[in-house]
Amino acid sequence: MSETMLQTKGLTIQFGGHVAVNRVDFRLEPRTFKSIIGPNGAGKTTFFNLISGQLKPTAGTVHFKGTDITGFAVHERTRLGIGRSFQITNVFPNLTVLENVRVAVQAKSGVAFRLLSHYRKFSQIEEQAARLLEQVHLASKAEQLAKNLSHGDKRKLEIAILLALRPELILLDEPTAGMSLEEVPSIIEVIRSLKATGEHTILLIEHKIDMVLDLSDSIAVLFNGRLLADSTPDEIMNDERVQSAYLGGLYEDSIKG
Numbered sequence: 001m002s003e004t005m006l007q008t009k010g011l012t013i014q015f016g017g018h019v020a021v022n023r024v025d026f027r028l029e030p031r032t033f034k035s036i037i038g039p040n041g042a043g044k045t046t047f048f049n050l051i052s053g054q055l056k057p058t059a060g061t062v063h064f065k066g067t068d069i070t071g072f073a074v075h076e077r078t079r080l081g082i083g084r085s086f087q088i089t090n091v092f093p094n095l096t097v098l099e100n101v102r103v104a105v106q107a108k109s110g111v112a113f114r115l116l117s118h119y120r121k122f123s124q125i126e127e128q129a130a131r132l133l134e135q136v137h138l139a140s141k142a143e144q145l146a147k148n149l150s151h152g153d154k155r156k157l158e159i160a161i162l163l164a165l166r167p168e169l170i171l172l173d174e175p176t177a178g179m180s181l182e183e184v185p186s187i188i189e190v191i192r193s194l195k196a197t198g199e200h201t202i203l204l205i206e207h208k209i210d211m212v213l214d215l216s217d218s219i220a221v222l223f224n225g226r227l228l229a230d231s232t233p234d235e236i237m238n239d240e241r242v243q244s245a246y247l248g249g250l251y252e253d254s255i256k257g
């Protein structure tokens with residue numbers, strides 16, 4: 001079996017007196033799709049921040065493909081292949097959609113602007129950028145200025161830019177947040193086709209449970225910073241501890257057991 005893509009051991013972070021992520025032991029296998037669910041304030045985004053390097057843990061470790069990356073900075077993790085969507089603020093509003101992706105492809109390929117006179121290299125970059133736009137269903141908007149895109153299309157552009165960096169592990173933090181209802185199905189389709197390529201390992205934080213059930217191979221449940229359960233969608237939906245946690249019921253008893 002291939003090497004575990006991501007593993008945390010005893011991962012913990014404390015803010016003052018509040019333990020936001022509490023001794024989380026977590027595994028994510030290559031080329032699988034796992035979602036993280038849990039009530040507001042459960043620690044989901046904080047957990048992402050610990051994986052992508054925005055936060056350093058109080059205790060515990062993060063391993064990526066067998067390497068202990070606990071002390072690594074964000075850019076080192078990005079270089080290793082961890083890509084986080086929506087952290088990207090460098091969507092250039094006055095460039096076209098295609099130009100935005102081309103800049104990202106170029107940055108990844110390490111080709112300096114002055115070398116772009118080399119026609120073959122340039123056309124390879126152009127082709128890859130166009131392919132990425134097709135992948136996120138934005139090909140028809142390639143020539144539009146990024147600033148004129150709808151909120152949903154901006155998110156697709158951000159995914160294309162993320163893909164340009166060729167991440168092995170993709171962290172998607174509430175990709176449908178702030179979208180109009182009409183925009184949601186098309187971003188789900190983009191994520192579904194991303195999964196269908198079979199090239200990525202995907203970790204999704206999402207409150208829309210239908211979407212989670214639809215896309216996930218497995219679901220992890222965080223509650224009060226603890227990993228309450230991590231299993232198949234069917235098992236999670238039938239797990240009494242998960243139901244209790246969401247109903248605000250017998251959580252304390254269940255987690256002690």
Ligand SMILES: Nc1ncnc2c1ncn2[C@@H]1O[C@H](COP(=O)(O)OP(=O)(O)OP(=O)(O)O)[C@@H](O)[C@H]1O
Nearest residue numbers: 015018019020038039040041042043044045046047
């Ligand atoms: N930098 C910080 N300083 C202090 N407390 C923080 C910080 N970041 C997060 N927290 C606290 O940690 C807890 C977990 O927050 P987090 O944003 O990870 O939850 P979440 O599960 O992502 O919630 P939501 O679903 O609402 O986005 C919350 O109580 C939050 O207030």
